[in-house]
Amino acid sequence: MCCYGDFVALDRMTLDIPAGQFFVIVGPSGCGKTTLLRILAGLDQPSSGTIEISASGQDRPGNAMVFQGDSLFPWMTVWDNAAYGLKMRRAPPSQIQEAVSHYLDRTGLTRFAKLYPHQLSGGMRQRVSIARAFANDPDILLMDEPFSALDAQNRLLLQEELLRIWEEHRKTVVFITHSVDEAVILGDRIMVMTAQPGSLKTLVDVSLPRPRDIMELQREPAYGELVHNLWTSLREEVNRAKQQTEGG
Amino acid sequence: MSSIGLEPASARPVKRAPLLSNHTRERIIGIASPVVLLMLWEISARTGVIDVRFFPAPSAILSRMVSLLRSGSLERDTWLTLQRLFWGTLTGAVPGLVLGIAMGLNRTLRIMTEPLIAAIYPVPKSSIVPLVLLIFGLGESSKIFMVAIGVFFPVVINACTGVLGIDKIFLDVGRNYKAGRWNTFWTIALPGALPVIMTGVRLGIGMGLVLIAIAEMTGARNGLGFMMWNAWQTFSVEDMYVGLFAIALIGFVSTLALNELERLLMPWRFN
Structure with missing residues (x-):
């Protein structure tokens, strides 16, 4: 599906993601998760294969990405960063005002609207990133391990916030993570990827009820069972990936 | 800039207060040392230790400066030089900025222009004064062009380097959020490269000052450069020092102005 020279990052993968689903991809490091997401985002081109995204038909962008790591523009305030997508597609000022203040409010950033990213903590910066993607109102939200750089406490808070915001609008999300817990907490459906070259290993439906409360969720036997099954499935691939890197 | 404190902030109130804080002492030394030097110079000139034909006493230079100011000639020459410097900086910096950023964003353009710039850059700018006078004549344009040349190169080189140094993720964000060429330039490349560009502008103005002095000495009837050259010809050494x-x-002053400009253009670096 995608190659750099002889290197096959992704191989023979067919999947359908219905509109409104929170789709999570887990896989060992280096399995091509990010490559898959970048192809979906239109940032990389697949060497073969097709991607079809049925547009909603409304006047909104196809996708918006929440990047891994710091992707806020240091030279823009929190407000201008969050408004970036809308400004780029020349949304009317009233719509920008409304959408940005709504999502800054939902992420608890209203007080910090005039600050610059370097004045914020890592968790707050990633909240701005999420607000920027949501405010742009895309058909699909792409998230590339958005919480991987955060400490455990902040990660939990942001997962809660993401659940809350997402459950209001139920946009299609493709979310990448290496954490099985995170996948079960957030996702409707989870795809486990094999070690490189990455391909589909299993699809698991998460039928835990929404709205979800993370603390309550973790007490449910069904949650523990799902995490266990997924981790068993993932562990083989992690071991294979480990052998690949250690074996040369 | 505040000094770096080793003790935690809470410890500050109980700090033993010396007679003068470090900061104040450094400021006093900073002001005192040139004053002492000037006094030594004055004394040496008056006692005949140094030759006043080459090193006139500061008081003599000052009184000459006052009379040149009264006649209005110093003001006029300074103003003319300042104007040439300003327009030259503008005509050099703007194309340098646009070309440099375009080079940083576009690989083909960079490959095309980089060898040209690398080949022309080392030519001593002062050596093209005769050629510039030949082409532009003795009017304002030759002086402005010389300054522009001096400013253009550091700006174009720094703008290109600055854009290439922008973290790739910002360009990805621009692409993902569908920023066109124009917006990529204004919202990503320009602000991202601005700190490096401003360093280029500083270097360029320094070079521009050198070149404006040379150009006015050889091809002008006014301006500070001409004033100094004229002082040499008429052996009025005080005039020369006033010009210097x-x-x-x-x-x-231009350094101070640039500091202010940076605060205005890059508020995110000072907050």
Whole structure:
């Protein structure tokens, strides 16, 4: 599906993601998760294969990405960063005002609207990133391990916030993570990827009820069972990936 | 800039207060040392230790400066030089900025223009004064062009380097959020490269000051450069020192102005 020279990052993968689903991809490091997401985002081109995204038909962008790591523009305030997508597609000022203040409010950033990213903590910066993607109102939200750089406490808070915001609008999300817990907490459906070259290993439906409360969720036997099954499935691939890197 | 405190903030109130804080002492030394030097110079000139034909006493230079100011000639020459410097900086910096950023964003353009710039850059700018006078004549344009040349190269080189140094993730964000060429330039490349570009502008203005002095000495009937050259020809050494002082002052003031400009253009670096 995608190659750099002889290197096959992704191989023979067919999947359908219905509109409104929170789709999570887990896989060992280096399995091509990010490559898959970048192809979906239109940032990389697949060497073969097709991607079809049925547009909603409304006047909104196809996708918006929440990047891994710091992707806020240091030279823009929190407000201008969050408004970036809308400004780029020349949304009317009233719509920008409304959408940005709504999502800054939902992420608890209203007080910090005039600050610059370097004045914020890592968790707050990633909240701005999420607000920027949501405010742009895309058909699909792409998230590339958005919480991987955060400490455990902040990660939990942001997962809660993401659940809350997402459950209001139920946009299609493709979310990448290496954490099985995170996948079960957030996702409707989870795809486990094999070690490189990455391909589909299993699809698991998460039928835990929404709205979800993370603390309550973790007490449910069904949650523990799902995490266990997924981790068993993932562990083989992690071991294979480990052998690949250690074996040369 | 505040000094770096080793003790935690809470410890500050109980700090033993010396007679003068470090900061104040450093400021006093900073002001005192040139004053002492000037006094030594004055004494040496008056006692005949140094030759006043080459090193006239500061008081003599000062009184000459006052009379040149009264006649209005110093003001006129300074103003002319300042104007040439300003327009030259503008005509050099704007194309340098646009070309440099475009080079940083576009690989083909960079490959095309980089060898040209690398080949022309080392040519001493002062050596093309005769050619520039030949082409542009003795009017304002030759002086402005010389300054522009001096400013253009550091700006174009720094703008290109600055854009290439922008973290790739910002360009990805631009692409993902569908920023077109124009918006990529204004919202990503320009602000991202601005700190490096401003360093280029500083270097460029320094070079521009050198070149404006040379150009006015050889091809002008006014301006500070001409004033100094004329002073040599008429052997009025005080005039020469007044001109030197005025040029140094322009350099100093332009540094302060650039500091302010940076605060205005890059608020995120000062907050």
